[in-house]
Amino acid sequence: MRGFWLGLFVAILSPAVGLAGQAPDDDPRVRALGFGDFNYLVTERDRQEGFRMGQMVGHVIADIDERFTFFGEVSLTARDDKYSIEVERANVRFDFADEFKISVGRFHTPIGYWNTAFHHGSWLQTSVARPEMIKFGSRFIPTHFVGLIAEGGLPTTPLGLGYSVGIGNGRAANIARAGDAGDVNDRRAWVARVRSRPISIVGLEFGATFYSDRLLAPDLSEANERIYALHAVLDRDAPEILAEYAHVTHDPVTGSANFPGSDAYYVQFGYRLQGRLRSLKPYVRVEQVVVPSGDDVFAPLTLNYDGVVVGIRYDPGVFLALRLEYRYEQFEGLEKTNSLYAQASFVLSGS
Amino acid sequence: MIGAAGPMVSTVDAQTTEAVAIVVHPEVAIDDLSFDDLRSIFLAERQHWQDRSRITLLVRAAIAPERDLILTEIYGMSEDRYRQYWIAKMFRSEVASGPKIVFSTDMLRDLVTVIPGSIGFVPVSEVGSDLKVIRIDGMLPGDEGYPLN
Numbered sequence: 001m002r003g004f005w006l007g008l009f010v011a012i013l014s015p016a017v018g019l020a021g022q023a024p025d026d027d028p029r030v031r032a033l034g035f036g037d038f039n040y041l042v043t044e045r046d047r048q049e050g051f052r053m054g055q056m057v058g059h060v061i062a063d064i065d066e067r068f069t070f071f072g073e074v075s076l077t078a079r080d081d082k083y084s085i086e087v088e089r090a091n092v093r094f095d096f097a098d099e100f101k102i103s104v105g106r107f108h109t110p111i112g113y114w115n116t117a118f119h120h121g122s123w124l125q126t127s128v129a130r131p132e133m134i135k136f137g138s139r140f141i142p143t144h145f146v147g148l149i150a151e152g153g154l155p156t157t158p159l160g161l162g163y164s165v166g167i168g169n170g171r172a173a174n175i176a177r178a179g180d181a182g183d184v185n186d187r188r189a190w191v192a193r194v195r196s197r198p199i200s201i202v203g204l205e206f207g208a209t210f211y212s213d214r215l216l217a218p219d220l221s222e223a224n225e226r227i228y229a230l231h232a233v234l235d236r237d238a239p240e241i242l243a244e245y246a247h248v249t250h251d252p253v254t255g256s257a258n259f260p261g262s263d264a265y266y267v268q269f270g271y272r273l274q275g276r277l278r279s280l281k282p283y284v285r286v287e288q289v290v291v292p293s294g295d296d297v298f299a300p301l302t303l304n305y306d307g308v309v310v311g312i313r314y315d316p317g318v319f320l321a322l323r324l325e326y327r328y329e330q331f332e333g334l335e336k337t338n339s340l341y342a343q344a345s346f347v348l349s350g351s
Numbered sequence: 352m353i354g355a356a357g358p359m360v361s362t363v364d365a366q367t368t369e370a371v372a373i374v375v376h377p378e379v380a381i382d383d384l385s386f387d388d389l390r391s392i393f394l395a396e397r398q399h400w401q402d403r404s405r406i407t408l409l410v411r412a413a414i415a416p417e418r419d420l421i422l423t424e425i426y427g428m429s430e431d432r433y434r435q436y437w438i439a440k441m442f443r444s445e446v447a448s449g450p451k452i453v454f455s456t457d458m459l460r461d462l463v464t465v466i467p468g469s470i471g472f473v474p475v476s477e478v479g480s481d482l483k484v485i486r487i488d489g490m491l492p493g494d495e496g497y498p499l500n
Contacts, residue, residue, distance in 0.1 A: 031448055033441060063447050066405055071444045093444070098399050121442045124435070155397035156388055199387045199396065202427050237432055318431050347438055 033059040034348035037122045043339035045329075053078035054343070055136075057088070057120040067095045071105075075120055088120055088144070099152040106178065109145040110164040110193045111209045112244045113231040119143070123347040126240060126270045126313050128325045131287045132305045133246060133264035137176045139301055140264055140289060141227070141246060142211070144178035145170075145191065153197075160197035166190060170213035171225075175297070185222065189213035195231075203236035214253065217297045222253040225297070237281065240270035250297040262298050264289040270313075279316065285309040291332075304332035311341075320346045370475040370492040371417045371499040374463050374482045379470070383486040386498050392470060393425045394436075395446045400468060409459055409471030410450035417474050424499055472499075 037054030041047065056076040063069055073089040091105025108116045115134050118125040133140045147168020154161045169179030170189025183189075195207030211227035229246040249261040270283035289305040291298040311325030325341040373389065375381065379400060384392075391397040398406055411418040413430060422433050437449035451466075453459040456477045463469045464481060475492040478484055490497040 031441065033438060035442075059442060061441055061444075061447050069444075069447045089444075091444075095398075095405075097403050098397055116443055117439070119442075121439070124439050124442060153396065155391045158387065160391070160396060197396065199391050199394070202390075202394065237429075315431065318434055349438060349441075 029063045031061045032348075032350050033061075033121075035059070035121045035123055035345070037343055037345035039128070040342040041339065044337040045331075045334075045339060054122065054345070055120055059089075059121075064092070069093050069095070073120065091149075097152070098155055100150065101152055102148065102150045104148050105146070106180065107145045107147075107149055107166070109142050109178075109211070110149065110151075110166065110191060111141055111211055111227060112229045112246065113205065113207065113233050113235075113242065114244060115141065115143055117233075117235065121347070122343075123319070123321055123345040126281060126283045127268065127285060127309060127311055128323050128341045128343045131244070131266035131268075131285065132289055132307060133244070133266060133287065139176045140248065140262070140298070140303055141229075142171050142175070142178065142189075142213070145189070146178045146180055147188070155199070158198060158200065160199050162195050162197065164191070164193045166192075171215045173216055175215055184216055185214050187214035201234075203234050205231070205233050205235065207231045215250075215297065217250070217252075218300045219296065221296075223250040223297055224253060225250050237270075237272035238274070240268070240272075240281075240283070242266070242268040248295075248298070250295055252296070259294045259296065260292040262289070262291040262295050262303070268309075279314055281313040281315070283309075283311055283313065302332040306330045319348070320344065369416075370497065371420050371472045372475045372478050372482075372484045372492045373470065373472050373487060373499070374459075374478070374484055375471075376463055376465075376467055376469045377483050379468060379483070381485060383489060386488050389487055390425050393421070395440055398446070404468045407466050407469040408450040409453050409462055409466075409469055411456075411459065411472070412452050412454050417472055420499060421472055 035057040039052040039054050041049050041052055043049060058074050060072045061069065070092050071089055075086045075088050076083045077086065087106065089106055089108060091103045091107055093101055093103035095101045108119050110116055114130060129135065134143060145166060145168045147166055149164055149166035151164040152162065167188050167190045169183040172179045173184050189212065191209065191211045193207055193209040195205055197205045209229040213225045214222055215225050217223045226249045227246055229244065231244040233243065234241040245265040247261050247263050250259055266285055266287035268283060268285040270281050272278060272281040287307045289303050291303045293299050307327060307329040309325060309327050311323055314322045316322065323343045327339040328336065330336045380402065392406055393408065400406060422428055422430065426433055428436060440446045441449065453462060456473050459471045459473055460482060463471050484491065487498055492500065
């Protein structure tokens with residue numbers, strides 16, 4: 001079964017890679033990761049309950065040569081009537097040095113932490129799903145980015161400073177999507193993120209991001225979007241602390257009105273138990289999305305949200321995680337609801 | 352590549368784990384690393400030597416006592432967390448692959464002398480004249496204060 005999924009994902013991606021099966025015997029040049037999850041849902045929300053297929057994600061990395069690397073990612077997502085296939089990432093990177101690498105293609109937008117650290121890799125994260133501000137199909141944060149990204153760092157400095165700077169198409173007319181087929185206007189989006197990973201504390205990272213774009217509001221007028229994001233994480237098992245905050249402003253291109261900004265944050269705390277219970281990792285997350293009525297881009301999308309998530313992750317083996325998660329949530333315009341999720345997620349790796 | 356499932360708990364045993372020497376390809380133009388530099392290399396935060404050549408990390412397969420020492424002292428991780436770390440690194444497009452896994456000291460000795468830019472570790476008793484050992488914070492294995500004793 002494991003071989004089937006890996007084979008499927010590599011087969012999907014291999015036309016783009018062009019290298020599958022051509023690796024020299026002594027050094028396989030195409031590597032694959034597969035992520036997947038299966039879920040069971042009981043909820044007071046107006047959603048279908050029962051067993052739910054999660055996403056199946058194939059990730060391929062290919063050394064084109066010593067300095068060129070291809071990264072590709074394809075997802076299969078269960079719908080009511082079919083599976084949808086999506087190219088999540090496809091980019092080629094040239095490594096000049098640790099201080100400077102440049103890539104072109106489709107990326108996870110380097111805003112904050114979770115979006116690039118976990119994203120479709122559900123097995124990697126502690127909880128069942130992402131926070132609402134960067135959820136699947138997020139409209140609050142543009143989760144994908146098509147364009148050019150330069151990145152690098154100063155790994156030999158005690159603070160482990162790093163950066164990502166990108167220019168791209170920004171959001172599409174449907175603001176949940178990236179502009180895969182071109183920009184919707186003549187103003188490119190750009191993003192800049194700086195972060196610090198102090199080498200003396202593995203897993204610790206602080207960062208700040210600025211993102212700017214011009215987009216189409218639901219009334220088809222144009223607005224300038226700016227996102228200011230901060231993150232502070234200790235991404236380890238005991239304890240795990242993840243915190244992100246984002247402030248988004250939308251200002252009309254015509255006129256002088258300055259609309260109030262929208263805010264979102266989450267704070268997640270987890271702790272892997274010790275000794276005989278070390279397979280267990282309880283966690284809790286508090287999160288909120290606040291969109292004022294004056295935000296002409298976000299307000300019509302009813303994004304306001306309050307949520308508390310409590311769960312436990314159980315790792316019966318290295319590459320399998322089982323989770324049981326309770327959520328107490330309130331979506332905009334709806335009553336507070338209780339939900340219970342059970343999930344099995346896994347990762348496959350191979351060459 | 353990340354290997355098969357292993358024990359859930361790291362098994363460093365001070366009684367049976369001897370000091371570990373850090374060895375590099377003979378043409379790597381470096382004789383001394385700070386412990387932080389060494390950690391940044393093993394964490395793949397640093398992936399190139401100063402001459403911009405790529406660093407190839409060689410790591411013993413699970414069960415080797417010296418691997419447990421490296422996981423404890425450099426990574427500060429359990430075996431499980433170590434594997435998750437490298438999968439996450441690849442998923443985040445921060446590396447093209449995990450460390451090359453070597454299954455014996457002899458295999459490591461062979462590879463570190465033929466792969467340009469490679470770095471690995473061996474028990475100090477296995478160090479021969481064919482290996483280039485580098486100092487950590489100015490110290491060699493056995494010196495008082497050497498971090499991988």
